[in-house]
Amino acid sequence: MADRKFALGTFNAGIAPFPGIVIDDTVYDARQVVPHLTVATLLADWEASLPALTAAAARPVGGGISLSGLRVLPPVTPPGQxxxxxxxYRQHVIQMAVAHKLGAEGADPEQLAAAAAAEIDERKKHGExxxxxxxxxxxxxxxxxxxxxxxxxxxxxxxxxxxxxxxxxxxxxxxxxxxxxxxxxxxxxxxxxxxxxxxxxxxxxxxxxxxxxxxxxxxxxxxxxxxxxxxxxxxxxxxxxxxxxxxxxxxxxxxxxxxxxxxxxxxxxxxxxxxxxxxxxxxxxxxxxxxxxxxxxxxxxxxxxxxxxxxxxxxxxxx
Structure with a gap:
């Protein structure tokens, strides 16, 4: 049986931020199943946290809170680097080359696009x-x-x-x-x-x-x-x-x-x-x-x- 899909986030119900397990439109306090005060510290112990969260998502414990009643913070709070x-993105680079005329002087849009595409292919093969x-x-x-x-x-x-x-x-x-x-x-x-x-x-x-x-x-x-x-x-x-x-x-x-x-x-x-x-x-x-x-x-x-x-x-x- 496949694991029940869930997401993680950081939420505030008006008191203080807390890490939450999101299932559909309901949020469950992740601190009930993992001993971490934030998603950031939960990730620091991800190898142990993920199985516990997966099990909790299969059988949620405690009362969930409607997502609509919570403030949604950046999912990893506090954020890392x-x-x-x-x-x-290939098409973005080509689009920008044409829009900003990045290429040989006097080249038309088709020529600019072709040159950008060739440069992308070379960069993907040999560049970084x-x-x-x-x-x-x-x-x-x-x-x-x-x-x-x-x-x-x-x-x-x-x-x-x-x-x-x-x-x-x-x-x-x-x-x-x-x-x-x-x-x-x-x-x-x-x-x-x-x-x-x-x-x-x-x-x-x-x-x-x-x-x-x-x-x-x-x-x-x-x-x-x-x-x-x-x-x-x-x-x-x-x-x-x-x-x-x-x-x-x-x-x-x-x-x-x-x-x-x-x-x-x-x-x-x-x-x-x-x-x-x-x-x-x-x-x-x-x-x-x-x-x-x-x-x-x-x-x-x-x-x-x-x-x-x-x-x-x-x-x-x-x-």
Missing amino acids: LFAAGAN PYVWSGIPSSISGAYDDVILPGGWDDHDWELELGVVIGRRARHVPVADALDYVAGYTICNDLTTRSLVPRKDIPMMGTDWMRAKNFPTFFPTGPFLVPATFVPDPLNLRIQLRLNGETMQDSNTGDMIFGPAELISYISRFAELRPGDMVITGSPPGNGSHWGRYLQPGDVMECEIDGLGVQRTRCIAEAD
């Missing part, structure tokens, strides 16, 4: 992922407001699959890398486009710290779905809707480097720890493609197969 892959690090304090909940800082008008969306680590990882082979995954979640990696280039010091190229790490710029969740319930992370539909209109609609199979390759690559240079999150790049359909950026009052809905839906409203930053 954040690593992010850039330029990691591009990974940068984010700031955990910028992570917010799946239903929290996104605060748009004043002074810029090109805040963009980037829906991504989040991979949450369940074991310490260092020098991990690609073939073993998915064994280090506790589960998967949704993350929307927001970017203020005009802050990416450093025109004052062009030799330094891009500045991801200032472009991507404003407070609330990483809405995450609503849940962490254990990896055992995600048989193929490279076959998930991924969609973002802005005010009900579909802007991104793709499949995670379009990644250039999958979660296993990203984990292996990162672990060569840094130590991944339980609770860390690797976000895996965004599919085509960003605001820079549509020529339409986020404005106060906008509502984003982000959905990935089997991982739930996050819904965030954009508001202006208070003076």
Whole structure:
């Protein structure tokens, strides 16, 4: 008999945050079955925690709480380190090359697209992922407001699959890398486009710290779905809707480097720890493609197969 599907999250009923087991629309206090006060500490002992959670999901104990009566916090609270892959969806890279005319001078759109595709194929065969690090304090909940800082008008969306680590990882082979995954979640990696280039010091190229790490710029969740319930992370539909209109609609199979390759690559240079999150790049359909950026009052809905839906409203930053 298959295990009963469940998810994990961090919730608040008005007293203090607690780790919860989510079954359908009901949340059960995970502290009744595992001796951990947070999802972060639960992940630190994931090898022992997962069997206990699985058994608890099969026969929930204690009274559950309706999800609608709880505040939903980022699933891993407090959050761990954040690593992010850039330029990691084939069609997105091609789309950006055409939109920004990244290629030979005078090339037409078809030529730019063909050149970008050839470059991607070469990079996949012989190159490496591009990974940068984010700031955990910028992570917010799946239903929290996104605060748009004043002074810029090109805040963009980037829906991504989040991979949450369940074991310490260092020098991990690609073939073993998915064994280090506790589960998967949704993350929307927001970017203020005009802050990416450093025109004052062009030799330094891009500045991801200032472009991507404003407070609330990483809405995450609503849940962490254990990896055992995600048989193929490279076959998930991924969609973002802005005010009900579909802007991104793709499949995670379009990644250039999958979660296993990203984990292996990162672990060569840094130590991944339980609770860390690797976000895996965004599919085509960003605001820079549509020529339409986020404005106060906008509502984003982000959905990935089997991982739930996050819904965030954009508001202006208070003076």
